[in-house]
Every structure is written in C-alpha cells, then in structure tokens.
Amino acid sequence: MNNSFFQNTPLLFEESVNGRCGVILPKLDVEEAPLPKEFLRTELILPELDEASIVRHFTRLSHKNFSVDGQFYPLGSCTMKYNPKMNEEAASQRGFSLAHPLNPDEHNQGSLELLFKLQESLNEITGFDGCSLQCAAGAHGELAGLLMIRSWHEHAAPNGGAVAGTAQGTLRRTRILVPDSAHGTNPATCSMAGFVAQAIPSDAHGAIDMTALKEAVKDDGTLAGMMITLPGTTGLFEKNIVEIIKIIHDAGGLVYGDGANMNALMGIVKPGALGFDVMHLNLHKTFSTPHGGGGPGAGAVVAGKTLADFLPGPVAVQNENTYRLEQPALSIGRLKVFNGNFAVLVRAYAYIRTLGATGLKRASEYAVLNANYLRFLVKDHFPTPYGSDRPCMHEFSASPDLGNGIHTIDIAKRLIDYGFHPPTVYFPLIVKEAFMAEPTETESKETLEAFAATLADIAQEAKTQSELLKEAPHVTPVGRLDDTAAARNPVLRYTWQNS
Numbered sequence: 001m002n003n004s005f006f007q008n009t010p011l012l013f014e015e016s017v018n019g020r021c022g023v024i025l026p027k028l029d030v031e032e033a034p035l036p037k038e039f040l041r042t043e044l045i046l047p048e049l050d051e052a053s054i055v056r057h058f059t060r061l062s063h064k065n066f067s068v069d070g071q072f073y074p075l076g077s078c079t080m081k082y083n084p085k086m087n088e089e090a091a092s093q094r095g096f097s098l099a100h101p102l103n104p105d106e107h108n109q110g111s112l113e114l115l116f117k118l119q120e121s122l123n124e125i126t127g128f129d130g131c132s133l134q135c136a137a138g139a140h141g142e143l144a145g146l147l148m149i150r151s152w153h154e155h156a157a158p159n160g161g162a163v164a165g166t167a168q169g170t171l172r173r174t175r176i177l178v179p180d181s182a183h184g185t186n187p188a189t190c191s192m193a194g195f196v197a198q199a200i201p202s203d204a205h206g207a208i209d210m211t212a213l214k215e216a217v218k219d220d221g222t223l224a225g226m227m228i229t230l231p232g233t234t235g236l237f238e239k240n241i242v243e244i245i246k247i248i249h250d251a252g253g254l255v256y257g258d259g260a261n262m263n264a265l266m267g268i269v270k271p272g273a274l275g276f277d278v279m280h281l282n283l284h285k286t287f288s289t290p291h292g293g294g295g296p297g298a299g300a301v302v303a304g305k306t307l308a309d310f311l312p313g314p315v316a317v318q319n320e321n322t323y324r325l326e327q328p329a330l331s332i333g334r335l336k337v338f339n340g341n342f343a344v345l346v347r348a349y350a351y352i353r354t355l356g357a358t359g360l361k362r363a364s365e366y367a368v369l370n371a372n373y374l375r376f377l378v379k380d381h382f383p384t385p386y387g388s389d390r391p392c393m394h395e396f397s398a399s400p401d402l403g404n405g406i407h408t409i410d411i412a413k414r415l416i417d418y419g420f421h422p423p424t425v426y427f428p429l430i431v432k433e434a435f436m437a438e439p440t441e442t443e444s445k446e447t448l449e450a451f452a453a454t455l456a457d458i459a460q461e462a463k464t465q466s467e468l469l470k471e472a473p474h475v476t477p478v479g480r481l482d483d484t485a486a487a488r489n490p491v492l493r494y495t496w497q498n499s
C-alpha cells in the first residue's frame with residue numbers, strides 16, 4: 001500500500017518561525033517611508049518561512065490531488081482517459097496561444113482552419129452534417145441541442161409546433177421523454193430549455209421499455225422529442241435504438257443523443273446514421289482533453305440535416321482556401337464568447353490527428369475490451385444486474401453485495417486507502433448500490449488485475465474486518481464527511497491559531 005501521496009504532513013503555518021524569511025533584501029539606499037496604513041491589515045498574520053519550506057508545502061499539497069497522471073481513475077461515465085502530453089505542446093504553440101479572437105479573420109487563418117477541420121472530423125466520426133464548437137461542457141451542449149429542437153418546433157416543423165393562430169414561440173410540443181437511467185443533466189436540461197421531462201422506465205434488461213415508450217408517444221400533439229444516451233448508463237448498447245428513433249420521429253418529435261459515451265463507438269457506430277437528430281460530444285472525455293475540477297471543457301454539438309442550420313454559432317466555414325466564421329442560417333445564436341474553449345479544441349484536434357481513423361477505432365475497441373475484462377475479473381463480488389449475459393460496452397454498472405452491512409460507499413472509501421480512485425457510485429439510479437466502473441483504453445492488463453485483486457481483498461475485509469471499511473478512508477487528511485453539510489456549508493479556509 002503506497003500512501004505517500006496522502007500522508008499527513010506538517011502545515012505551512014505550524015512550521016512558522018518568528019523572524020525567518022525567504023529573501024534577503026538589500027540595504028536601503030533611500031529614506032525609509034512608512035507603508036500606507038489604509039492598506040495594512042493588522043488581522044492578517046502570515047507565517048514566516050524559508051523558500052525551500054514553502055516550495056515543499058505547495059508541492060506536498062499538489063500531491064494530495066488525485067490525477068489520471070498519478071493513479072488509476074475508473075470513474076464511470078466520466079472517461080478519465082490518459083491526456084497525451086503532445087496535445088499540451090500543440091495547444092501551447094505561440095500561433096495558437098497568442099492568437100487573439102478579435103484579430104481580423106485573415107490574421108487568424110490557422111486557428112480558423114483548425115476549427116473547421118475539427119468540425120469536419122467530428123462530423124465524420126459521428127455521421128452528422130453540421131458541428132458547432134461553442135459549448136463549454138456536455139450539459140452546455142445538451143442545452144444547445146434542446147434549444148435547437150425547440151426552435152425547430154417553433155419555426156420549421158411540418159405543420160408547426162406552435163398553436164395555430166398564436167404568436168410564434170407559444171410551444172404546443174413541450175414534452176421530452178428521458179429514460180430513468182439518464183444522467184441527471186438530461187432532465188435538468190429539459191427544464192432549462194422550457195420543456196417538461198417525462199421519465200420512461202427501463203425494462204428487466206436495462207433497456208428502454210418499449211411498451212412504456214409506445215404509450216408515452218400516443219399522439220396528443222405535445223411530444224417534442226426524446227433524449228437518449230448511447231450506449232446507456234448501464235454500459236449496454238440499446239438494441240432497439242433504430243426502432244425507438246423511428247417511433248419518436250413518427251410521433252412528430254426529434255431525438256437528442258447524449259454522446260458522453262462515444263468512447264465505445266468511435267469508428268464502429270455513427271449515431272447520425274442511426275437517425276439521431278442532434279448530439280453532444282464531450283471532448284474532455286472521448287477526445288482526451290484534461291478534465292476534472294470543473295473545467296475548462298468542450299461540448300461539441302453535431303447535428304443532422306434537419307437541425308444543422310439551427311446550431312449555435314459562429315461556426316468555421318471554408319471558402320476555397322480561406323476560412324471565416326459564420327452564423328448558421330437559423331442559428332439559436334451564440335452560447336459562449338468568441339470560439340468556445342479554443343485551447344481545449346486544439347488538444348482534441350491533436351488527439352484525433354495523432355490516432356487517425358484506425359487509432360480511434362482501436363481506442364474504442366480497447367476501451368470495450370478493458371471494461372469486459374475488468375467486469376469478468378470482479379463478477380463474483382460485483383455482479384451486473386443488467387446484461388450480464390452479453391458484452392458490456394466501455395463501462396459497466398455493478399451491484400455489489402459484500403454482506404455485513406457494507407454499502408457501496410464503504411467500498412468506494414476503502415479504495416482510496418489502496419490508492420485507487422473510486423468508481424462512480426449510486427448512479428445510474430436504476431442499479432441498486434450502483435458501482436459504475438470505466439477503466440478506459442489506456443490502462444494495462446496489470447493495472448486492471450491489480451484493481452480487481454484489491455476489490456477481492458476488500459470483499460475479504462468485509463467478511464472479517466468490516467469496521468475497516470466502515471471507517472475508511474484512513475490515509476486522507478479528512479475522513480468521512482457529512483456530504484450534505486460539506487456541500488451546504490463548506491469550510492474552505494484553514495484557520496491558524498497563532499500562539
């Protein structure tokens with residue numbers, strides 16, 4: 001067990017020694033002047049330390065962070081894949097990092113060409129016709145997609161979605177169907193875009209319940225569309241997807257694809273060809289740009305012919321050998337300043353070009369292979385309630401039962417002691433005590449086996465020393481927090497009692 005990252009170490013303030021200083025200032029060669037009183041805070045007590053101690057303090061703090069570069073990070077649904085360092089080099093090239101978005105287009109041709117080629121690459125990978133790189137996250141892309149669907153119903157749907165004789169914008173089609181296995185952002189997005197989310201239950205196999213779906217689309221003229229995650233959050237491919245999309249289209253709705261799980265499909269399935277109308281991609285998941293800690297990310301939005309003109313803009317367009325920015329004809333407008341999180345887009349483009357078509361396909365194949373191997377290794381203690389009789393995609397949602405009153409939260413906390421990031425827990429909601437693991441393609445066989453062996457050890461501990469799990473983690477500066485209180489009343493500042 002290597003706990004060095006987490007070991008408690010002295011804190012900066014406790015190391016303070018009166019009069020110690022990190023610099024030696026030269027002798028004054030001017031008259032000494034008092035510091036302006038209004039700027040001096042008497043209550044501000046600062047520690048007195050040498051330079052090396054300060055460097056060590058901050059370096060130690062940085063080591064307390066958990067990271068993809070440091071440890072195995074099987075956080076389901078989040079695709080915490082390795083971030084190739086070459087992408088950083090690409091993004092920090094001066095031509096990109098110093099380019100100003102207010103420069104005239106002719107001075108930014110390289111940046112615009114990159115945006116254009118990234119749009120084209122994402123269209124090719126997903127089988128769509130249009131792409132916008134404005135949005136800063138997956139959830140932001142969802143909002144864009146639903147606003148596009150809304151706009152289509154208001155202005156362009158056959159027979160109009162708006163009630164005849166009323167002002168445009170009075171929407172008759174207000175219902176969006178959302179499977180009960182969906183990510184929480186999906187129903188939240190429905191509300192933000194002015195729709196009402198209606199949950200569709202899953203069947204005994206974790207798939208969308210077809211009977212419930214057919215019931216929900218019975219035409220009363222209020223169906224606006226459906227949001228579907230493919231593969232679903234149970235880690236399974238939705239076998240009826242083509243039929244489901246047809247049912248929604250026949251009922252006058254459009255289909256939004258939550259593409260956060262595209263890591264299972266690159267080079268294998270094109271969601272555009274399945275009939276989806278619009279979808280977001282999490283470039284910070286599938287396309288290897290760093291994420292965690294809240295950003296910056298990128299939620300590219302891709303759309304088929306029906307909705308491409310509604311994309312948020314501007315988007316990059318090519319005109320012979322020059323590139324410029326243009327607002328799509330019926331655009332819902334701008335959703336972010338300038339051209340999205342540009343440096344993130346450079347990283348995603350570098351990743352796509354480095355791997356190429358063959359490499360992207362292989363990444364998806366290995367992601368799926370790794371998830372299936374890990375699922376097999378842990379199946380005795382971590383069985384998957386849905387789809388255990390068929391291959392999973394790039395992740396799986398297990399339902400552990402280690403006995404002795406041990407819950408998934410205890411297993412997750414104990415994994416921290418062993419130096420592993422816990423998988424996603426208690427999501428999806430339809431999986432009891434959900435433990436959702438996504439190893440990603442870049443993990444070695446040895447890492448997967450070490451993780452599985454640790455889970456087997458934890459299952460053994462649950463039998464013989466269950467208190468070890470109940471009180472875990474044991475190696476972190478703080479252990480079990482009251483989650484609700486910590487979220488509502490976070491104490492983020494260290495207070496030093498100067499003696």
Ligand SMILES: *Cc1c(COP(=O)(O)O)cnc(C)c1O
Pocket residue numbers: 077078137138139140183185229233258260261282297299
């Ligand atoms: C991550 C994720 C999202 C949201 O993406 P963000 O970039 O975090 O906003 C939506 N749906 C699914 C299935 C996801 O895994």
